[in-house]
Amino acid sequence: MSIKSETEERMTSKVDMDSPDEASGGDLGESVPLKKGPWTSAEGVILVDYVMTHGEGNWNAVQRHSGLARCGKSCRLRWANHLRPDLKKGAFTPEEEQRIVELHAKMGNKWARMAVELPGRTDNEIKNYWNTRIKRRQRAGLPIYPADISFMASQNKQNEELGAFSSADAQNPDVLGINNFEIPAVEFKKLELTHLLYPPQLADIPARSLLNDPVSNFLSQGHRAPYSSTYFLSTTYPAKRIRGSESVFSGSNGDLLNSLQYQNDGSLLAQAQAQPLDFSSYNHNLTYDDQRAISNIVPGGHAYLNGNSSSEPTWAMKLELPSLQNQTENWGSPHSALPSLDSVDILIQSPPAGHSESGSLSPSNSGLLDAVLHESQTMKASNDNSYQGNETSGNAVNNSCPDLKGCDIYGHPVSPLSQFSASVFSDYAPINESSLHEFPSMATMPGGEIKQEIGDLSPLDDEDNTSNQTIFSSPKTQHANNHLASKDPFGSCFFDDCDWDCKQIHAVTTSSGQANGHNSCSWDAISAMEATGRMRL
DNA sequence: AATTACACCAACCGCGGGTCC
DNA sequence: GGGACCCGCGGTTGGTGTAAT
Numbered sequence: 001m002s003i004k005s006e007t008e009e010r011m012t013s014k015v016d017m018d019s020p021d022e023a024s025g026g027d028l029g030e031s032v033p034l035k036k037g038p039w040t041s042a043e044g045v046i047l048v049d050y051v052m053t054h055g056e057g058n059w060n061a062v063q064r065h066s067g068l069a070r071c072g073k074s075c076r077l078r079w080a081n082h083l084r085p086d087l088k089k090g091a092f093t094p095e096e097e098q099r100i101v102e103l104h105a106k107m108g109n110k111w112a113r114m115a116v117e118l119p120g121r122t123d124n125e126i127k128n129y130w131n132t133r134i135k136r137r138q139r140a141g142l143p144i145y146p147a148d149i150s151f152m153a154s155q156n157k158q159n160e161e162l163g164a165f166s167s168a169d170a171q172n173p174d175v176l177g178i179n180n181f182e183i184p185a186v187e188f189k190k191l192e193l194t195h196l197l198y199p200p201q202l203a204d205i206p207a208r209s210l211l212n213d214p215v216s217n218f219l220s221q222g223h224r225a226p227y228s229s230t231y232f233l234s235t236t237y238p239a240k241r242i243r244g245s246e247s248v249f250s251g252s253n254g255d256l257l258n259s260l261q262y263q264n265d266g267s268l269l270a271q272a273q274a275q276p277l278d279f280s281s282y283n284h285n286l287t288y289d290d291q292r293a294i295s296n297i298v299p300g301g302h303a304y305l306n307g308n309s310s311s312e313p314t315w316a317m318k319l320e321l322p323s324l325q326n327q328t329e330n331w332g333s334p335h336s337a338l339p340s341l342d343s344v345d346i347l348i349q350s351p352p353a354g355h356s357e358s359g360s361l362s363p364s365n366s367g368l369l370d371a372v373l374h375e376s377q378t379m380k381a382s383n384d385n386s387y388q389g390n391e392t393s394g395n396a397v398n399n400s401c402p403d404l405k406g407c408d409i410y411g412h413p414v415s416p417l418s419q420f421s422a423s424v425f426s427d428y429a430p431i432n433e434s435s436l437h438e439f440p441s442m443a444t445m446p447g448g449e450i451k452q453e454i455g456d457l458s459p460l461d462d463e464d465n466t467s468n469q470t471i472f473s474s475p476k477t478q479h480a481n482n483h484l485a486s487k488d489p490f491g492s493c494f495f496d497d498c499d500w501d502c503k504q505i506h507a508v509t510t511s512s513g514q515a516n517g518h519n520s521c522s523w524d525a526i527s528a529m530e531a532t533g534r535m536r537l
Numbered sequence: 538a539a540t541t542a543c544a545c546c547a548a549c550c551g552c553g554g555g556t557c558c
Numbered sequence: 559g560g561g562a563c564c565c566g567c568g569g570t571t572g573g574t575g576t577a578a579t
Binding site for chain 2: 037124129132
């Protein structure tokens, strides 16, 4: 267990100077040489302690306040990608992998936004996964997207080329914060026919997932973090600290636990940063054996996520609309950045004719307000089509797609993928011969020309995660739960370099105000780990 | 056993947007 | 209005582990 940390220490013994970029940040004028390279567990603990005390944000102040010789950017990255308590580590599940493919098809390389759709996953993880996947598929001579999703992707590309809205934005009402608007859904439904033509095939699944990957299996068997995208805001759209406020926390860290906001279903409504004391999601450095052992002890973990508190967050939260950066990219430039897969992706070059035939507002020829309205419509439509229910459309035949004419789309079960596909398709979905050339014949798709890359799935019900949430309720067992769960930010300390100083960790965590017993780095937990043989003291 | 190729991961870098002063 | 600062995103690089040869 400690091998990695020792290696890590050796690696990080080489200390580089900070980049000019960060050095120009202003607050770092103390000329303290900033360290680069891999983080040590000790640094991680310092950072965790800092965040627990001061909250997220103001990263450049970390060095100032904690003495951590890391630039703010590095701190933010470390926190966001590794130390954040809501991270879901381990291999992507097949469902997640498919979701990534879908998301990429509609969003392109918008990793952060994809991460919002994949609770517990970071943009970096997704990006790494995708890049690896691309390489693998290119080497294998496979298209980047499976046929069904490829079609979707091409549509998305087409939309972009037409200066249309990014459907990605429309897919994210939380981001827009206007999901309460009553705007008639006027689009997309006709495209539900896709689910008839393309049974939900898994996108390509890496070899490790096709194998009997214990981690994947573990995760796919329902051991998932009980997060839903409704509350998982990730670091992509965090509620920022109000500039100038020294701390976002009004009280002790104990208050933090009470300041979490939950929805009726028990899911956490407030931002992930509101729960900096839940370290139950850190299994980054655990081996599978570790995870298995832990899962045997504490199935599910995340005990206190299922808590119930209606109190308002006490930290300063600034609600903000999303940046229009992406929208404007899509609206303004007909040559806006395309998914980076252009060279290999299958593209559909279709005429813009019929673009506006739905009667929906088109941002391509209107101003911001129209754009917002358009997006609202899109959003509403996508909401109507997304995942729940088998609502079908009365006007679902896409006349612009000859191959799809006449498809009876009524009364068929709607797969999540298809629902998704429908939601991301716009009303213009023409397809030309070149694209059909590239695709396997649509007529043959359902039958099996498409390589079925993975067998039966057991789709996980994100809505049903609550069953895994509360396992232990007593404070004492909750200690163990929080820290023995497979995602424990202190796991790296426990498992990597326990020799470092568990007592120090304990001191750090308990001194940070977790008086209510939640999330403190309990010796109960350590003892429990010791009992499993997964930890040495 | 040694070498190579690949997969995976963590971290850095540059850039641009937003906010504050 | 403009500069400074902060933050986040996407691209890229480099290290490590592992399977294949």
